[in-house]
Amino acid sequence: RHKFWETQPVGQYKDVGDFSLADGPIELPTPLSDVKQEPYNLPTAYEWTTCDMDSQETCDEVYLLLMNNYVEDDENMFRFNYSKEFLRWALRVPGYYRSWHIGVRAKTSKKLVAFITGVPARIRVNDKVVKMAEVNFLCVHKKLRSKRLAPVLIKEVTRRVHLENIWQAAYTAGVVIPTPITTCQYWHRSLNPKKLIDVGFSRLGARMTMSRTIKLYKLPDSTVTPGFRKMELRDVPAVTRLLRNYLSQFIVAPDFHEDDVEHWLVPRDNVVDSYLVESPKNHEITDFCSFYTLPSSILGNQTHSTLKAAYSYYNVSTKTPLAQLMNDALIVAKQKEFDVFNALDIMHNESFLKDLKFGPGDGQLHYYLYNYRVRSGMKPSELGLVLL
């Protein structure tokens, strides 16, 4: 049923629920000299390219490939539209390898037709911290679909990850392949209900009018928690301590050091927003919340071309109730003119979703590890990892 995935060191369906299999690598590393030295073969009309995301020109090409060919919802009404600034942030991470930003070009026209990326990360699984690649932005041009190009891209990124002596990976997908470590539900909180309804992102509820709907989703004009402010560079040590301590309770979570927190969580305009609560009394940093900006193109609407969406990222509450903290995040997202605030049912998110008027979406996100087995039956609330 999965001609490609059946050949890969991933959890196989036949092993689901087999508790005799312990956590750990599925296959052992080979000597580096045994890693294939040449790239995998592509159909003859195509060639490999390493995408230099420092180059404005290459970044533009990647941006356009994804804008026109990346992930859509099940009814093809919306398509993710990652910004160039976002792609730079997501790919030029601490210790990144340029060789892991992989493109495929048509030999004659040099047009970019496919893409896949890896970035290095330390991911903790139970009590072990494992060096992994986070694989993302797998994309094949619409005209080249179903030609088995994706397995070639995946094998090539795997080879290049192996060349750096890294043997595990983490990734997410909207499709089911062998075999998810857990399956998460998307939830959505309307900020601009009129636009969401106009573009078909949501529907007017039963026995609801537009004006009642607008009233239902109204938010205060300003945040309510005393000491709530934007995170700054000087907060990195305190936020790292807060976040490390919080993430330690989940089965799978990133092992963030200060340089990671500086990269992933210090605010960047139109890419990532982070707020914290600094106690007005003793200036202690007690709570933290963050979200990233990922607009979607609206396909075939006369009036609106983009849906501005905020995605919940990492949140930690120790003093402020989590629901209040997240309500303040909704308030700032509304001020910044986001149309919708999205979240997965991971970490402690379930505790606030219903109270804050999030509703379940029609999409799911499956989480995967490559060449690493974890106890099957993990719940989304036991997951502490957000991939972009």
Ligand code: MYA
């Ligand atoms: S998830 C986002 C994926 N991108 C999109 O959904 C964008 C729109 N779609 C497309 O561009 C294409 O449809 C793609 C497939 C490129 C997705 N993850 O070439 P094909 C398997 C993994 O004929 P196409 C993200 O970026 C499929 O089951 N495998 O198909 C994370 C089948 O295999 P099998 C996938 O539609 C990516 C084979 O590919 C996915 O033309 C993580 C068919 O190939 C998918 N999302 O192209 C990648 N979709 O027969 C894995 C389809 O066995 C990383 N397939 O069922 C693994 C770790 C690697 C590093 C390891 C280091 C140690």
Ligand code: JJ1
């Ligand atoms: O955004 C998504 N669904 C929306 C739009 C649905 C449009 C028709 N298919 C949705 N809207 C309902 C909102 C409503 C607001 C008021 C309260 C009740 C709910 O459900 C979905 C997620 O739900 N998104 C997708 O389908 C996009 C793809 C998701 C898989 C992502 C793969 C990630 C790639 C790895 O990096």
